[in-house]
Amino acid sequence: MKRVVKLLGLVLLVLVSVSGVTYTKPSVEKFQNKTNCLAKLEVIGNKTKKSLSKENVSYKLLLTNLSKKPSVYLISINEDVETCLKNIKEAKSFHSKNMLPVSISSTITYNNKSFKEINILPGEKKQLKVTFKAPNKNVKNYWKCSKVSVMSKECNSVITSVSLKTYVPDPELR
Known part of the structure; x- marks a missing residue:
């Protein structure tokens, strides 16, 4: 049971990390565009x-x-x-x-x-x-x-x- 919980936790951690990257990419691009407007x-x-x-x-x-x-x-x-x-x-x-x-x-x-x-x-x-x-x-x-x-x-x-x-x-x- 402990292995299942650890595996499930690891899978959730990977999903959160991957989803975080996709959500931050547009904001990074917006920031880069804004730095070109100074x-x-x-x-x-x-x-x-x-x-x-x-x-x-x-x-x-x-x-x-x-x-x-x-x-x-x-x-x-x-x-x-x-x-x-x-x-x-x-x-x-x-x-x-x-x-x-x-x-x-x-x-x-x-x-x-x-x-x-x-x-x-x-x-x-x-x-x-x-x-x-x-x-x-x-x-x-x-x-x-x-x-x-x-x-x-x-x-x-x-x-x-x-x-x-x-x-x-x-x-x-x-």
Whole structure:
């Protein structure tokens, strides 16, 4: 009887081991795919807040491909109201605490050429420039917050982003 129990235990152990391998394989493949969707986006000089001059203001960003293979990244700029409100309301600054009600036009460039997607080799870094232009309306003493998002075409998801805060001062003081 003890032999039967030991044999049965051994058979169950083998079945559990084999079934465990089949269930973990897809998760390992998913993890490997996710490691090919890594990138880092950072603001050069760590300046995430700037004041708009008479014409425009620019931020220099560095995008690094941290994955193991070449990747295509889509870059977009959207309003970032949630982060903006939190940071501005908590900031100890003489600037206004108001959010800009109008949109500011923006462009993303690499080597002075506008683009929406970029190819980067593994470990490669590319310097991007995001420029915001002054609004046409007579707007003053407002903040405009934007989120620059990087989406991996392969993974079809946003993998990194950075928030930029731009202050629009009184035009007479610019």
